[in-house]
Amino acid sequence: xxxxxxxxxxxxxxxxxxxxxxxxxxxxxxxxxxxxxxxxxxxxxxxxxxxxxxxxxxxxxxxxxxxxxxxxxxxxxxxxxxxxxxxxxxxxxxxxxxxxxxxxxxxxxxxxxxxxxxxxxxxxxxxxxxxxxxxxxxxxxxxxxxxxxxxxxxxxxxxxxxxxxxxxxxxxxxxxxxxxxxxxxxxxxxxxxxxxxxxxxxxxxxxxxxxxxxxxxxxxxxxxxxxxxxxxxxxxxxxxxxxxxxxxxxxxxxxxxxxxxxxxxxxxxxxxxxxxxxxxxxxxxxxxxxxxxxxxxxxxxxxxxxxxxxxxxxxxxxxxxxxxxxxxxxxxxxxxxxxxxxxxxxxxxxxxxxxxxxxxxxxxxxxxxxxxxxxxxxxxxxxxxxxxxxxxxxxxxxxxxxxxxxxxxxxxxxxxxxxxxxxxxxxxxxxxxxxxxxxxxxxxxxxxxxxxxxxxxxxxxxxxxxxxxxxxxxxxxxxxxxxxxxxxxxxxxxxxxxxxxxxxxxxxxxxxxxxxxxxxxxxxxxxxxxxxxxxxxxxxxxxxxxxxxxxxxxxxxxxxxxxxxxxxxxxxxxx
RNA sequence: GCGGCUGUAGUAUAGUCUGGUUAGUACUUGGGCCUUCCAAGCCUACAGCCCGGGUUCAAAUCCCGGCAGCCGCACCA
Numbered sequence: 001x002x003x004x005x006x007x008x009x010x011x012x013x014x015x016x017x018x019x020x021x022x023x024x025x026x027x028x029x030x031x032x033x034x035x036x037x038x039x040x041x042x043x044x045x046x047x048x049x050x051x052x053x054x055x056x057x058x059x060x061x062x063x064x065x066x067x068x069x070x071x072x073x074x075x076x077x078x079x080x081x082x083x084x085x086x087x088x089x090x091x092x093x094x095x096x097x098x099x100x101x102x103x104x105x106x107x108x109x110x111x112x113x114x115x116x117x118x119x120x121x122x123x124x125x126x127x128x129x130x131x132x133x134x135x136x137x138x139x140x141x142x143x144x145x146x147x148x149x150x151x152x153x154x155x156x157x158x159x160x161x162x163x164x165x166x167x168x169x170x171x172x173x174x175x176x177x178x179x180x181x182x183x184x185x186x187x188x189x190x191x192x193x194x195x196x197x198x199x200x201x202x203x204x205x206x207x208x209x210x211x212x213x214x215x216x217x218x219x220x221x222x223x224x225x226x227x228x229x230x231x232x233x234x235x236x237x238x239x240x241x242x243x244x245x246x247x248x249x250x251x252x253x254x255x256x257x258x259x260x261x262x263x264x265x266x267x268x269x270x271x272x273x274x275x276x277x278x279x280x281x282x283x284x285x286x287x288x289x290x291x292x293x294x295x296x297x298x299x300x301x302x303x304x305x306x307x308x309x310x311x312x313x314x315x316x317x318x319x320x321x322x323x324x325x326x327x328x329x330x331x332x333x334x335x336x337x338x339x340x341x342x343x344x345x346x347x348x349x350x351x352x353x354x355x356x357x358x359x360x361x362x363x364x365x366x367x368x369x370x371x372x373x374x375x376x377x378x379x380x381x382x383x384x385x386x387x388x389x390x391x392x393x394x395x396x397x398x399x400x401x402x403x404x405x406x407x408x409x410x411x412x413x414x415x416x417x418x419x420x421x422x423x424x425x426x427x428x429x430x431x432x433x434x435x436x437x438x439x440x441x442x443x444x445x446x447x448x449x450x451x452x453x454x455x456x457x458x459x460x461x462x463x464x465x466x467x468x469x470x471x472x473x474x475x476x477x478x479x480x481x482x483x484x485x486x487x488x489x490x491x492x493x494x495x496x497x498x499x500x501x502x503x504x505x506x507x508x509x510x511x512x513x514x515x516x517x518x519x520x521x522x523x524x525x526x527x528x529x530x531x532x533x534x535x536x537x538x539x540x541x542x543x544x545x546x547x548x549x550x551x552x553x554x555x556x557x558x559x560x561x562x563x564x565x566x567x568x569x570x571x572x573x574x575x
Numbered sequence: 576g577c578g579g580c581u582g583u584a585g586u587a588u589a590g591u592c593u594g595g596u597u598a599g600u601a602c603u604u605g606g607g608c609c610u611u612c613c614a615a616g617c618c619u620a621c622a623g624c625c626c627g628g629g630u631u632c633a634a635a636u637c638c639c640g641g642c643a644g645c646c647g648c649a650c651c652a
Contacts, residue, residue, distance in 0.1 A: 481609095
């Protein structure tokens with residue numbers, strides 16, 4: 001039954017202007033969609049609700065970085081080298097295979113991550129042939145999942161369309177850290193397009209080549225992954241499917257946040273809190289709890305740098321359980337890597353609660369000998385001595401009788417040049433790479449899930465039961481019949497609502513029943529109808545989409561009541 | 576990327592096998608009539624053979640290629 005639902009949902013979505021496939025008059029291109037007029041509002045409403053959660057609620061800040069990125073940045077993140085699939089083609093039957101998979105199958109050997117040349121070598125050395133026809137396999141080449149482009153008029157600088165928004169947050173980390181006044185934890189979000197040149201995207205809006213992400217990067221002290229509001233959510237229930245359950249094919253656990261933490265199912269408070277937040281968000285978007293679960297990545301599928309990773313999955317009928325949000329503890333992988341490549345120090349100074357005093361042996365230059373011997377090089381050599389552990393210098397004296405320091409040339413430090421001393425040093429803290437907790441939302445998949453799960457079919461009407469705060473059109477205004485006197489009153493009400501910032505639609509065509517049906521179909525939560533009595537008593541009816549109930553309210557209060565209903569300050573039953 | 580199936584107004588379809596009048600129907604949509612609350616009725620209008628090439632006097636129809644969709648395989652750090 002649910003499987004048919006997809007087709008009905010997509011039909012209505014297409015017919016009424018939510019989602020269209022792109023470039024349709026040129027036959028279209030797989031992996032791209034247009035957000036049609038209502039879809040664009042719906043998507044924006046969902047993104048703005050997301051902002052309310054993460055920017056307003058969690059006190060994170062949003063940034064916006066370019067979608068085109070220079071090669072160096074993606075080299076550092078590992079995407080240039082690893083965001084590829086090594087492919088090989090059979091010279092006879094032209095079939096294409098993942099080179100590493102062919103080898104693994106033939107030799108039962110893990111070759112993931114090896115260079116293409118190495119893979120080619122293994123194939124020829126072991127005489128691995130096409131699994132289907134036994135033909136010779138071609139040289140291994142990389143299919144790159146990133147869209148490449150050239151930056152600048154001369155086109156010399158290689159650029160790529162970003163494969164995720166996250167990198168745009170890691171790169172200006174130093175400035176962000178200063179913006180947050182050097183204190184952990186802090187969170188930065190980015191909403192925007194990301195690009196992946198999928199080999200063969202075929203699941204509509206589920207797998208796109210250009211898609212929208214909403215990501216938060218939460219930088220935390222690795223020693224402190226607590227969350228200040230954890231106690232408030234400790235009792236909340238979550239549906240968790242940990243790796244262990246998957247391997248033993250067990251059912252998911254219904255478990256409280258506190259329990260999940262106590263049993264070490266989820267690795268930190270901060271991570272669980274993010275799971276909870278995702279659940280609350282999706283719930284408010286109208287996705288029922290029973291269609292929602294958290295699936296932990298199996299050790300084999302987890303990216304090599306992640307400590308713990310959970311996918312939020314939605315039940316879809318047609319595509320089964322689909323990942324719509326990934327919540328990962330990326331540890332310090334990204335910052336460390338950008339630090340290495342850029343030579344910038346992307347660490348944070350963490351001050352100890354109490355300064356520590358440590359006894360340290362140092363090699364102090366004996367200046368009366370040191371200066372005359374090394375002359376101009378002396379200052380640099382002193383600097384080098386300061387950074388070297390005294391015991392390695394002593395060891396070198398024991399072994400060779402001197403300690404070499406390499407600058408422009410090699411200088412030999414002799415025992416007479418230094419004195420060793422025990423000093424007491426006060427250490428106030430240390431520099432560390434923060435860990436990153438990352439909730440990453442696939443907005444397009446969420447839009448699809450929302451449409452799918454809000455779709456209702458009743459007798460002779462179908463409609464999207466969209467939550468008030470995301471419905472693209474908030475209120476419809478109708479004259480009961482299309483007569484000048486009623487119409488002008490209705491148009492007046494519509495104009496007034498528009499002036500107050502509401503998306504209000506006026507419709508006078510066909511019968512009133514048809515107009516209600518049209519309005520329901522696109523999920524408009526409320527309809528205002530002007531009838532003949534309205535002309536006398538200045539009252540109109542307001543109708544609730546979900547149960548067709550109607551209440552009479554004064555025209556003068558329409559704007560106020562719609563406003564309160566849409567913001568959920570009152571419910572329809574309160575009228 | 577491979578194999579199978581498919582492609583006719585906004586939607587659902589007839590016609591394709593067996594080439595031949597103006598490509599038919601229903602719903603939807605626009606305009607109008609009627610109408611005092613849930614897709615009623617009547618009149619009227621708009622709108623279609625996925626794209627390119629070939630065969631033929633003549634192609635929605637046959638052939639080839641492309642594109643897109645569905646299913647299976649593969650892919651989805």
